[in-house]
Amino acid sequence: MRPHDFAEEPGRQVRARMMALFTEAVVPRTDALPGDGEQGEARFLRMCRALVQVTEAQGGALTLAPGELHRVTLCATDDTASRLENLQEVIGQGPVLDAASSGRVITAELGGQPGTGPWPVLASTMAEELGALVVQALPMRVGSETLGVASVYRRAATGRWSPPTHEASVLAGMIGAAIVSSGLDGEAGLSWDVRDRISQATGMVIAQLGISAVDAAALIRTAAFSAGMDMAEIATEILEYRRDFSTDQDGGGDHR
Known part of the structure; x- marks a missing residue:
């Protein structure tokens, strides 16, 4: 997928490109070779990368049932996104858990001021390990239920970031629906x-x-x-x- 400058496009064009990216992510590659992992986890990863591209983020992750005993991170685009999910899991606080419990989109800067904000332990740990990140957590809603959360991040040092929240929320819901329709069993691998x-x-x-x-x-x-x-x-x-x-x-x- 090629990078796009979504910030300068009218809403209708953003949604059209979003649909194109999502379709590309969902439809299996025609050049996939047997056994190359194109099913399951790789497909979820392509969806997550499409969300990262739509929001002009630097990375992201898809997590099912945050805060529950059966929580599972389906995929993460990079080590930073993966560590961010792990920290929220082990510390038990963060935007992903709050987005899952509230059903609302949550955008927050973390790690810039250790020990402050609604998640002080997470903020302090991130300041040491990851540095300052702006994180957006988007509930993956399917009907009236929140299946999980799609999260994206961008380093705070890169400047002001204004992701298209409405379009990103729609895409997060589409990803949730695709996960449900996949049946999950036997497809999420590791x-x-x-x-x-x-x-x-x-x-x-x-x-x-x-x-x-x-x-x-x-x-x-x-x-x-x-x-x-x-x-x-x-x-x-x-x-x-x-x-x-x-x-x-x-x-x-x-x-x-």
């Missing part, structure tokens, strides 16, 4: 494997400590944040019996 590992690990922590699923997930999240890891890595340690919370109430686990 992302769903990660989700299943976290779910299994949560069950093991429940068995170890006799606590609720919500508390078990919170314990895994806290351990991930403390260790500078993501929840999938902690889940792997639990499943491989390298971390046992029943022998270490500080959350560090018994590493064998």
Whole structure:
């Protein structure tokens, strides 16, 4: 896909180009070779890149059920977008979670002023790891339900950023509808494997400590944040019996 200057185009032309980009993202490539990963996760990634292009962002991600036990990031366009999603997951706060719970588009600058704003812990951690970013979180609404959130970011140092919120919201909804129509099962590859590992690990922590699923997930999240890891890595340690919370109430686990 070639870059476009959406800011100077009338709304109708923006929507036309948006539809063209989305169609290109959804329709399978005619030059795809067998086994090159064009199904599932790669298709979601193309949709996400189309959203990044429409909003003139620098990167983005698609996340299903933020804040829930079965949360899963379907794709991220780059390491910054991926780390931004992981930080919000392990810290338990951020624009993606708020957009999912409220159903509203949220745009905010993060990391420029550590310890401030509605997500102070996230802001401080981002200041250390990622620097200042402007983030827009767009609910992927399908009917009256919010399936997940599409998020895009741009570095604050690049200057003022005014993404076309209405068009981006429409595209986020189209992406959500495409995800639902795909059936998801068997198509998200590694992302769903990660989700299943976290779910299994949560069950093991429940068995170890006799606590609720919500508390078990919170314990895994806290351990991930403390260790500078993501929840999938902690889940792997639990499943491989390298971390046992029943022998270490500080959350560090018994590493064998």
